[in-house]
Amino acid sequence: MVESNTxxxxxxxxxxxxxxxxxATAAYLAEQTxxxxxxxxxxxSLLKAKKLIVQRRKDTTEVGRRPDVFSINGAYAHCMxxxxxxxxxxxxxxxxxxxxxxxxxxEANSQMTVADFLEKLGQLQTIMLEKKRSSxxxxxxxxxxxxxxxxxxxxISRIPNFPYFENVNLAELVREKLGHPCFVYNxxxxxxxxxxxxxxxQMENLVYMDVTGDCGIGAGIVLGGQLYEDRNCxxxxxxxxxIHVEAERWSDAQNQGALERExxxxxVFWEAKNLLDRGLAPELQQILEKxxxxxxxxxxxxxxxxxxxLDIYSLLNRxxxxxxxxxVNISALLAPxxxxxxxxxxxxxxxxxxxxQHHLHHMYHRPISLQLAKKGADTHVLxxxxxxxxxLLEMSLADTQIIPAP
Numbered sequence: 284m285v286e287s288n289t290x291x292x293x294x295x296x297x298x299x300x301x302x303x304x305x306x307a308t309a310a311y312l313a314e315q316t317x318x319x320x321x322x323x324x325x326x327x328s329l330l331k332a333k334k335l336i337v338q339r340r341k342d343t344t345e346v347g348r349r350p351d352v353f354s355i356n357g358a359y360a361h362c363m364x365x366x367x368x369x370x371x372x373x374x375x376x377x378x379x380x381x382x383x384x385x386x387x388x389x390e391a392n393s394q395m396t397v398a399d400f401l402e403k404l405g406q407l408q409t410i411m412l413e414k415k416r417s418s419x420x421x422x423x424x425x426x427x428x429x430x431x432x433x434x435x436x437x438x439i440s441r442i443p444n445f446p447y448f449e450n451v452n453l454a455e456l457v458r459e460k461l462g463h464p465c466f467v468y469n470x471x472x473x474x475x476x477x478x479x480x481x482x483x484x485q486m487e488n489l490v491y492m493d494v495t496g497d498c499g500i501g502a503g504i505v506l507g508g509q510l511y512e513d514r515n516c517x518x519x520x521x522x523x524x525x526i527h528v529e530a531e532r533w534s535d536a537q538n539q540g541a542l543e544r545e546x547x548x549x550x551v552f553w554e555a556k557n558l559l560d561r562g563l564a565p566e567l568q569q570i571l572e573k574x575x576x577x578x579x580x581x582x583x584x585x586x587x588x589x590x591x592x593l594d595i596y597s598l599l600n601r602x603x604x605x606x607x608x609x610x611v612n613i614s615a616l617l618a619p620x621x622x623x624x625x626x627x628x629x630x631x632x633x634x635x636x637x638x639x640q641h642h643l644h645h646m647y648h649r650p651i652s653l654q655l656a657k658k659g660a661d662t663h664v665l666x667x668x669x670x671x672x673x674x675l676l677e678m679s680l681a682d683t684q685i686i687p688a689p
Contacts, residue, residue, distance in 0.1 A: 290326075291680060293318055297326050298355065298676045301336065302380070306354035308341065327353060335359055335379075335679055355380050360420055360679050362671040363408055363463070366427040366470060366663060368495060369393060369444065372400070374407035376415055379675050381668030385414035393444045397451055401460045408461060422678045424457055424465040425671045427663055429499060431516055432467040439467070440516070443499060466674065468667070471519055475503025476510050476666030478623050478656075483508060486620030490613050491662070492521065494606070495626040499543045503666075504617070522547060526608045546605035548627060551598065552579045558594050566592035581627050585634050600638055607642035614651045625656030 293316075300315040301307050307315070312323050330336045334356055341352045357378035364375045370392060376385040387410045389403045408421070430442025437454020457465035475491035482489070491503045500522035504511040511518055527540030544550060556579065558564040559571075567587035570576075576583065588596040610622050628635065636655055643651050656662065 290329075293322055294326050294330060294680055295677060297323065297330065298335070298680075299673070301353060301355050302672060302676065306352045308350045308352050310350070312353075333679075355676075357382055357384075360422045360675055361415070362423050362425055362675055363411065363421055363461075364425045364427070364664065364667045364671060365404060365407060366667075367391060367400075367445070368429060368470070372403050372407065374411055375664055375667070376411040376421075377668050377671055379672065379679065381665075381672040383664065383668070385411040387411055387414070394447075395445070396447045397453070397456065400448075401456060404457065405460060421463055422675055423671065424461060424463045425667055425674075426453065426457065426465060426467045427470040427473050427667060428453075428467060429470050429493075429495065429501065431520065432469065433516055434467065434512070437465060437467045464678075466671070468670070469501065469503065469516075469519070470663050471501040472503035472510060472512075473663040473666035473670070474625060475505050476669055477662035477664065478625075478666075479505045479508065480665055480669055481662070482621075488617070488619040489621045489623060490617065490619050491623045491625060492606075492610070492613075493626040494548060494624065494628050499547050499549075500609075502613070504619075506617070506619075521609055521613070524609050524612060526605055526612075542605060542609050546602045548581070551581075551584070551602050554598055555579055555584060555595065558598070563594045564592055566590040567595050581632060581635065585632055589634055599635065603635055603638040604642045607639055607646055610639075610643065610651060610653060611647045614647065614649075619652075621652040621654055623654045623656055625660075625662065628655055629658040629660075630655045631658045 296316045296318065297312055300312050304311065309320070309323050309327065312318070313320060316323070318326070327336070331338060336353050337356050338351050338353050340349045357380035359379050361379070361384070362377045364377055366373045370390065372389050372391040374387050375383050378384050387407055389406060391400070391403065428439065428442055429444065430448070431440045432438065432453070433440065436452065438452045439448050439450065442448045454465040454467050471491055471493035474493055475489065478491050479486070479489055487508045489505050493501050493503070502519040502521045504519055522541065522543030524542045525540050526542050527545055555564065555567065559568055564587065567583065570583055570586055570590070584595055584599055588599050606624070613619070613622060632655065639653060643653065
């Protein structure tokens with residue numbers, strides 16, 4: 284038993300080293316893992332026999348025998364990763380190397396029942412299996428939700444904008460529906476992991492602040508290159524951060540002065556609609572009519588503010604001031620290398636960025652490295668690919684856990 288565990292651990296060390304490097308020589312693997320040449324040779328033979336890795340001659344201009352390089356066989360197995368947000372369920376099929384080999388989107392909404400969700404998940408699986416071209420099976424399902432979940436059990440403890448999902452063991456229900464083990468993550472935490480992987484040479488400590496419409500405000504925290512997770516999976520719920528201390532209590536939920544109540548996008552869009560109804564946002568009204576838009580967005584509000592819609596400008600100014608207050612609090616507590624603002628906010632929002640920097644300059648006595656996420660960057664997918672990839676590697680070594688795709 285001890286020998287079997289040791290062999291399993293050694294094989295995982297080799298796979299992790301290959302996963303990090305992309306491809307590696309035996310000499311590199313020895314340097315990275317500290318394993319003996321004989322152990323590495325046996326391990327590589329076992330992994331090749333299982334078809335978990337592929338081998339080729341290294342391309343080089345040097346004289347002499349070209350060394351063999353080894354890499355993970357991405358087509359061996361897959362993870363279906365699905366991200367739930369306010370209006371869609373976005374599915375991605377990830378191979379063993381974390382590469383997206385298929386993707387598809389189905390409609391969703393905040394009043395969706397769990398039964399509806401499971402049905403849509405089944406549809407996604409069928410569609411993406413048809414799209415993928417490799418023969419590898421699906422080993423696991425990973426879900427990203429805009430809420431709190433116990434990662435060990437898969438029970439959702441809080442997901443404010445999806446009322447039918449609270450206190451549901453979503454991981455167990457997905458396993459019963461699809462026949463695959465399921466792991467549930469918080470979207471902001473996956474985005475934090477993805478942001479770290481993109482910039483780990485420059486920073487080891489970062490906070491990813493996720494601002495979305497129907498899903499509120501949350502954060503993922505990376506400290507010392509590791510995703511920070513507390514025992515109760517509560518870390519990063521910055522939407523509950525009180526930024527208006529004189530506000531009255533709001534029923535049994537959040538304080539009226541909480542960040543999400545004061546400056547979440549639902550609150551921002553509600554106030555913008557109120558201005559429209561009262562005829563106090565003429566430029567925004569004109570933009571909506573010209574573009575035949577019915578749905579508000581930060582981009583449309585910013586355009587109206589830039590066109591001298593003073594009430595919308597004031598609304599954005601108050602909103603960014605509240606976000607800046609939260610950013611200052613995070614910085615004062617954790618002093619991260621950077622705070623990344625993403626979700627519905629991106630680098631294309633120049634006025635919003637200018638407002639934020641102005642407020643930060645006047646609120647805090649030290650410089651804060653604030654970055655807006657790139658527009659259209661699926662940072663959470665990168666984080667999911669990393670975490671799911673490690674799970675896939677572990678499961679791929681255990682034949683008894685391999686579940687063929689239907």
